[in-house]
Amino acid sequence: MSDKSTIKLNGREYDFAPGETVLDVAARHDIYIPTLCHDPRLDAVGACRTCLVEIDGWRRLAPACATQLEPGMEIASENERIDRHRQTLLSLYMTDHPTDPAAAEPGAPNELHAMASHYEAPMDWGYMESLRDARPDDRNPYVLFEPDLCILCARCTRYCDEIEGVNAITLAGRASETTISTVDKLSLMDTSCELCGGCIDVCPTGAMGKKMPLVRGDKPERELDKVRTTCNFCGVGCQLDLNVDRDARDGQGRIVKVTSPPVGTTTNDGNLCVKGRFAYDFVHHEDRITTPLIRGEDGELHPASWDEALQAAASGLLAVKDKHGKDSLGFVSSSRCTMEENFLVQKMSRAVFGTNNVHQCAAT
Amino acid sequence: MSEDRRHEIQELLEKAGGLVPGAARQVAQQTGIPEADVYGVGSFYHLLARPDAKIRVCTGLSCRMAGADDVLRAAELNDLPVEGCTCLAGCDVAPAVLRDRRVLPSVTVEDVHEAKGEWENLRSAANADDEVWFGAVGPERDDPDTLVLNLMGDPDWSGTAFRRAVEIGADAVVEAIETAGLQGRGGAGFPAHIKWNGTRNQAETTRYVVLNADEGEPGTFKDREVMLRRPDRVLEGLAIAAHAIGATEVYLYLRGEFEVPWTVIEDGIERFAAAGVFGDIKFHLHAGHGAYICGEETALLEALEGKRGMPRLKPPFPVEKGLWGKPTLIHNVETIACVPAIVDRGGDWFKALGRDEAGTKLYCISGDVGRPGTYELPLGVTLDELVEAAGGYVGELKAFSPGGASSGFLPASMREVPLAFRSLGGVGSMLGSAGVVVLNSDADLRDAVMTQLRFFEAESCGQCAPCRIGTRYLAHALSKNIANDTTSGAALQHVADAAWQMNEGSICGLGQAAPLPLTLALEHFPEEFEA
Numbered sequence: 001m002s003d004k005s006t007i008k009l010n011g012r013e014y015d016f017a018p019g020e021t022v023l024d025v026a027a028r029h030d031i032y033i034p035t036l037c038h039d040p041r042l043d044a045v046g047a048c049r050t051c052l053v054e055i056d057g058w059r060r061l062a063p064a065c066a067t068q069l070e071p072g073m074e075i076a077s078e079n080e081r082i083d084r085h086r087q088t089l090l091s092l093y094m095t096d097h098p099t100d101p102a103a104a105e106p107g108a109p110n111e112l113h114a115m116a117s118h119y120e121a122p123m124d125w126g127y128m129e130s131l132r133d134a135r136p137d138d139r140n141p142y143v144l145f146e147p148d149l150c151i152l153c154a155r156c157t158r159y160c161d162e163i164e165g166v167n168a169i170t171l172a173g174r175a176s177e178t179t180i181s182t183v184d185k186l187s188l189m190d191t192s193c194e195l196c197g198g199c200i201d202v203c204p205t206g207a208m209g210k211k212m213p214l215v216r217g218d219k220p221e222r223e224l225d226k227v228r229t230t231c232n233f234c235g236v237g238c239q240l241d242l243n244v245d246r247d248a249r250d251g252q253g254r255i256v257k258v259t260s261p262p263v264g265t266t267t268n269d270g271n272l273c274v275k276g277r278f279a280y281d282f283v284h285h286e287d288r289i290t291t292p293l294i295r296g297e298d299g300e301l302h303p304a305s306w307d308e309a310l311q312a313a314a315s316g317l318l319a320v321k322d323k324h325g326k327d328s329l330g331f332v333s334s335s336r337c338t339m340e341e342n343f344l345v346q347k348m349s350r351a352v353f354g355t356n357n358v359h360q361c362a363a364t
Numbered sequence: 365m366s367e368d369r370r371h372e373i374q375e376l377l378e379k380a381g382g383l384v385p386g387a388a389r390q391v392a393q394q395t396g397i398p399e400a401d402v403y404g405v406g407s408f409y410h411l412l413a414r415p416d417a418k419i420r421v422c423t424g425l426s427c428r429m430a431g432a433d434d435v436l437r438a439a440e441l442n443d444l445p446v447e448g449c450t451c452l453a454g455c456d457v458a459p460a461v462l463r464d465r466r467v468l469p470s471v472t473v474e475d476v477h478e479a480k481g482e483w484e485n486l487r488s489a490a491n492a493d494d495e496v497w498f499g500a501v502g503p504e505r506d507d508p509d510t511l512v513l514n515l516m517g518d519p520d521w522s523g524t525a526f527r528r529a530v531e532i533g534a535d536a537v538v539e540a541i542e543t544a545g546l547q548g549r550g551g552a553g554f555p556a557h558i559k560w561n562g563t564r565n566q567a568e569t570t571r572y573v574v575l576n577a578d579e580g581e582p583g584t585f586k587d588r589e590v591m592l593r594r595p596d597r598v599l600e601g602l603a604i605a606a607h608a609i610g611a612t613e614v615y616l617y618l619r620g621e622f623e624v625p626w627t628v629i630e631d632g633i634e635r636f637a638a639a640g641v642f643g644d645i646k647f648h649l650h651a652g653h654g655a656y657i658c659g660e661e662t663a664l665l666e667a668l669e670g671k672r673g674m675p676r677l678k679p680p681f682p683v684e685k686g687l688w689g690k691p692t693l694i695h696n697v698e699t700i701a702c703v704p705a706i707v708d709r710g711g712d713w714f715k716a717l718g719r720d721e722a723g724t725k726l727y728c729i730s731g732d733v734g735r736p737g738t739y740e741l742p743l744g745v746t747l748d749e750l751v752e753a754a755g756g757y758v759g760e761l762k763a764f765s766p767g768g769a770s771s772g773f774l775p776a777s778m779r780e781v782p783l784a785f786r787s788l789g790g791v792g793s794m795l796g797s798a799g800v801v802v803l804n805s806d807a808d809l810r811d812a813v814m815t816q817l818r819f820f821e822a823e824s825c826g827q828c829a830p831c832r833i834g835t836r837y838l839a840h841a842l843s844k845n846i847a848n849d850t851t852s853g854a855a856l857q858h859v860a861d862a863a864w865q866m867n868e869g870s871i872c873g874l875g876q877a878a879p880l881p882l883t884l885a886l887e888h889f890p891e892e893f894e895a
Contacts, residue, residue, distance in 0.1 A: 046677045047828050049869045061868055066677050081868075088865035089830060091858070096833045125858045128833075128840055152826065161398075170404030171672065171826075173413070174655070176836045178826030181407070183388045183399040191400065 007073040022053055022064035022075055033077050034086065034115050036204050037153035038065045040263055041270075042162050048153045049089055050115065053077045061085060083119075090121035096130065096176075097205075098148055099123050104205075107214055108221045108259075111204035112151060132179035133172075140188040142195050142278050144214055145180060150207035152178055156199035163271065168193035180207075197277040201260045201270060210257050212281070218256045219245055228261065230338065233275040235362065237338050239266035240276050255280050317353065326354040335362035369395035370670035374653050377406045382415025397670070408672040408825075410449070411465075411620050411654035418483040420449035420462040421471075424582040425769070425815045426730040426801055430458035431473070438476040444483050450656060450819050452621055453585040455730035455799065456499045456737045461486070465623040469497050496624050499589050500737030502753050511740050512705045512714060512724045513698070515589060519596040519632075523641035525704035526603050532707075534564065534608040541703070543711025545722030550576055550659070550696030551768070551796045551873070553721075553785035559693055562683030564609040566691040573606045574668070574687060574694040575616040577625070578652050578659040581768035582819055583799025586726040587697035589738045591618075591625035594701060595632035601695075601703035603642040609693050612644050617664050619652040626651065656823035660872050661694045663825065674827040675872035696797075698726050720744025720784035725798055727783065732758040732804040744784040750800060759804030763889065767796030769816040770877035772884030773809065793884060794877070809885060809892045814842055816881035824874060831875025834866035838882050845893055856886070856893065 006013050009026060016025050021044065026033050037048035046063030053064045056074040064077065076082065094116055098104040104113050116123065132147035154171055157180060161167050168191045172181035182191045199208040224243040231238040241259045248254035258277050260270035282288060292309030293301040304312070321329055331353075333345040342360050349358035376394055380387035383406040391406075392399035406412045421427075421436040432448075439446040454460025457469030463486050468475075470490040479486040491497045506517045529537045542557035563571055575598070579587040591598055602614045618626050626649065633647045650668055652658050658667045662676035665687050686692020702723060706714045715722040725743040727750050730736040734755020741750060747764055751757055761776040766783055771793045774781070781787050785795045803812060817839040826832045841862075844855035863879030870876045886893060 046871070049828050049830055049871075052869065063677065085865065085868050088861045089869050092833050092837060092862060092865055093829055095837055096829075122858075125837070125862070126840070128836060151829065152832070157404075161401075167398030167400050170400040172404050172407040173826070174408050174410070175822055175824040175826045176832060178832065181400075181403065183392070183403040184385050192398065 005069070005071045007069050007071070007075060009075045010078055016069045020069055022062075022067050022069060022077075023051060025069065026064060026077060031077060033064045034119075035065060036111060036115070036151060037155060039155050039159065039202055042155065042158045045154065045158070048151065050086065052082065052085055054079060054081060086119045087121045090116040090119055091123070091125050093151060094121065094123050095125045095128055097151065099127065104149065105220055105222075106146070106206060107209045107257075108200070108203065108206040110149070110206055113205075131176045133177070133181065133185070134179075135182065135185050135187070138182075138187040138189075140193070140195065140211075142197060142211055142274070143188060143193075143200060144209045144211040146207050146209060147179055148207075149205045150180060151205055152180075153204060155202040155204065156180060156208050159198045159202045160193075164194065164196055164198055166192050166194055166196075169199065195274040195278065196272060197274065198271065201272070201277075210278075212278075213256050221257070221259070224256055226259070231272070231276040232336050232338070233273075233279065234335055235337055235339050235342060235360075236268070238268035238272055238276050240272055242280070249284070255283055321353055327357060329353050329355050330357035331355075331359070333358075333360045335360065366396055370397050371668060373397060373402055373405050373670040374409060374412065374667070375651070377402070377412050378651075378653065382412045383407060384415060405670060405672055409620075409653035409655050409667075413654075414447065416445055417447040418464055419444050419446040419486060420452070421446060422450070422452040422454065422458070422460045422462070423448040423815070424451040424455060424458075424819065425765070425812055426455035426583065426736070427452075427459040428815055429731055429803075429807070430470075432459035434473050435459050435461065435471055435476060438473045442476055442479065442481050444476070444479065444481065444486070446483075449654075450822050451580050451582045453579045453588050453619070454499075455583055455728065455801070456585055457490070457497075458730060458736070461488070462621055465620055467621055467624070469499075496592065496628070498592055499585060500735050501589060501593070502735075502737060502739040508705075510717060510724075512702050512717065513590060513594060513597065513726060513740050514705075515593045515726075515738065515740060517594070519594060521596055521632075521635055521639065521641075523600060523603075523636065523639070525707045526600050526607070526642060529604040529607055529707050534610075537604060537608045537707060538564070540706050540711040544702075544706045544714035545711070545718070546699065546702055546706065546714065547721065547723075547785060548696060549698040549702075549725070549797070550661075551581065551770070551794070553795065556695070556699060559683055559695075560605070560608060562681070563691045563693040566684060568691050569610065571609050571611040571691040571693070572687045573602055573609065573611050573614045574661075574664070574682075574692055575602055575614070575697060575700060576659060576661060576664055576694055577616060577618040577622065577697050578656075578664055579622075579697070579797075580619055580656040580659050580823075581770065581797045581799055582816070583730060583765060583768045583801045584728050584797040585730075586728045586738045586798070588622065588625055590697050590701050590726070591622070592628055595628050597701040597704050598629065598697055599632050599636055599642075599647065601700035602647070603636075603645050604703050604707055605693055605695065605700060606642075606645050609691075611693070613646055613648065615648045615650060615668055615687065617650045617652060617658070617668060619658075620654055622651075655825075656819075657825045657872075657874055660874060663872070664694070665692065672825070674825045675874075677871065718743040720782045720787055725783075725795075728797075728799045729754045729802065730800070731764075731802040732761075732807070733802050734758060744782040744787070746782060747779040747800070747802075750783065751802060757802065757804065759806060761802065762805045762807055763803045763809055763812075763885075765799075765801040765803075765816075765881075767794050768799040769819050770794065770873070770880060771796045772816075772880035772882075773803070773812065773888065774884065775888040778888075792887075793880065809889050810842070810846060813881045813885045814839065814846065817842055817878075820874065820878035824878075828869070828871045828875065830866045830869035831871070831878065834862050834870070834875060835878050837862050838866075838879060842882060859883070859886070 044066035046066040051064040052061035388403035452460040461471040468488040546556040547553040658673040663673040667673040719742040821835040
């Protein structure tokens, strides 16, 4: 037996490490195998069946996502049988899914549609109305479940369970009536849900959608510009993508929604909390202070430039120090500051003003 | 969070009155399992999910042939809390009706009227005392020399076969099973000794034996009859298996509708325990809660663990990673009940009893025959021989389903094909669980196919798309064919592709076999589907 673990994929030899799956090795070498229920953060379940491959000596096709490699395996991810499998599977999926692109993609890109057209799956097998229950009375303000679009890949329920540890949603019912539900079909507000919106992020078809842009009729996601930024609600520094409609508000632009950067590309690995994902509408609020304000001799606040404002603050602080001594000053930074900003605050406190009176409100 | 009490979910929901509002939350508090999980589990099993239906009328093929539609309609008109259900393992006593958890045999429209609108009062005139009832069996003799199950024989509580198994040792027991050529009788026909060896050769020493008594394949009721008549054989077989693979815990999973067999098995366990026959081997009884798919062995394991009964990906197989991840030997009732006789009389004796393949076989027969029931005959008899034993044909044979809904329909011209695993597999069908249904020339074959398709549509677990969508798609296509609706092209135009996909793409045997009723009928009876 050779000391190296190798397999053959589509006739070429590749190394693999113990525990790796067919999909792991294929991904490393940019060999595309379609998936819908797969998410690298979750345990593989092999339920969507799009990733089936052929393994020499196996009677049945095997899911690439869940099949661990063994030395000497010979695998095909492209051949006539697999082509027919992908086409017929996707045709079948489309009998249970809106075919009209507008209906199929009210918000996030629909991976099933993209896959069906990529593989040129016939779409003329007929259409059957969904039997999956919705929760129309769910009064939560953020997450909208559109059962027509659901393909029951269970990414949302597994994410809620395995990543968030929240278990607010579950596969419920059986057969064609299987749907995504909460306990007793309650509103998410009455469950353990923390409204992190991870279910929306992991959904491949947009069945889990963001209520606000959907009910407001904003543009679908693919027509928006993505702007990567750092969430400023706390110091963790999660990366998120603002999805901006540049034409909105007479060309001033508007943030339509927040989405997660792709899994594996940022330190937060696509995970966000309720604030990062949903609390962005203040950005365009009319009461929001958008320039510095300095209180004048008249007792009123007057708009000022940043230079003027910083100058006013600096001279005020220095005046206190001169009059009462350096330890008469204390600095408290906000938990919304990043680690780097907190570092700068303590630097300023100690090096510029000479006091150790510095704290951060999230510290105990 | 601790998962220790997960396996209690279904029972606790049952005690709470089913999945009524608040029940899932209550069980979540009792078990420490998240409430959405509890709800998801409860909603999977129809006896829990729809607790208001106190009466369930079987709408399986044999029951419909015997007038189940009329009984269901009568129950609805009498304002009974009723719904149709898929299969009650009572095709020999059609139409079978479930009252709470008890199957009533041969219920008539008159029986329904007699209940006077009170579901608790529903009785079958065929079982007036409402006590334990038995189905017909054959041959009608106690004959331990040529019958392995010997259903007419008296139960034997002596434990002789178990003692012999201990005496000759595990190696010799498994060798006898191998010599016997015993194949799994739940449907797959897989050689039993491979599973026994597969389990006992694992490095992991905590191992389990599981009994699959979730009989629910339409056309099949033999396991019910074995448990009712020979609980001794079932329990002794399990004990021998446990001893052979080095297990002490045995789990018995009986479908929830088997209230009567449950009591018989429970009595048997107590009887053996009182005599101390099986040493430290412990039996644990678990009830199903309404889900055909839990007859699939890995779905059954999921159900035992307190989860939705969705089949697992294989490999790994249960012999390696089964119940709670431990090596598990899981067998159908009939298979395990063959074991004591094999140990007693030897593998060669068993093997020689078969014709095409080894041993005798319990054939269930229902539909248009004189005496529906369970018949123990050499494995590999023909349909004509079986029907002769079962009182002959009623009317002229048109078609037959050789092994449950999953086996599809074969034409009268194939009546000579031996009813055995290999030969039926060779003609694109299967012996399956040997639930034979006979249709005579009065039968509407298209309607019969529709019944089977509706069954699979209702019983798909919903986990994988090929089965969940495919079973519905086929039923949808056939209903359009029946309605002569060609608005979106010929109704059956894409059936071959959909069936191919279901077979290739489905995770488990349900979806893989579900197209057979339609595809085999299209192959053998194309004229039935013409506009």
